[in-house]
Amino acid sequence: MTTNNGRDFYQEFEVFSSKSNGDQVQHQFSLLAPNEEIALVMAQENFMRRQPVADIWVVKRSNVRKMTQEEKESLHRLDNKEYRTTKGYGYLKKKWRHYEQNILDEKEILSWGGEEKQ
Known part of the structure; x- marks a missing residue:
């Protein structure tokens, strides 16, 4: 095994955990x-x-696959689906x-009738 200052000896690993x-x-x-094992x-x-x-x-980092640019572009929606997001109801x-x-309160409503005739 050849080592270029240890670069070939070590591998990159990503660590994930749950509490x-x-x-x-x-x-x-x-x-x-x-x-x-050492990682x-x-x-x-x-x-x-x-x-x-x-x-x-x-x-191992080399086993993690990320999306290509072409795959990322396929995520964009072709149609307008804004009604599915809550921002569409901001108005x-x-x-x-x-x-x-514009709701009328009780005093205003009662003031319309004046005095009732008996």
């Missing part, structure tokens, strides 16, 4: 290690000193305020 069973797994940090030990050492953890995942607050300002 308790059933929690989502979140990315924590990256580390360099010679293999998966897991290094990740455990890091977490056991700092915070409680229920599960740790160690993934309702203003409309409701206008409606509330």
Whole structure:
């Protein structure tokens, strides 16, 4: 095995963890290690000193696949679906305020009738 100042010896790993069973797994940090077993030990050492953890995942960075530019572009919607987002209803607050300002109160309604004839 040839080593170019250790660059070929170490591999990059991404570390994910969850704080308790059933929690989502979140990315924590990256580390360099010679293999998966050592990477897991290094990740455990890091977490056991700092915070409680229920599960740790160690993934070789080369095994993580990201989307290509072409795949990202395919995510854009071709049609207008703004009605699916809540920002499409932002006008309702203003409309409701206008409606509330025009509501008649009890005194105003009673003032219309004057005195009732008996």
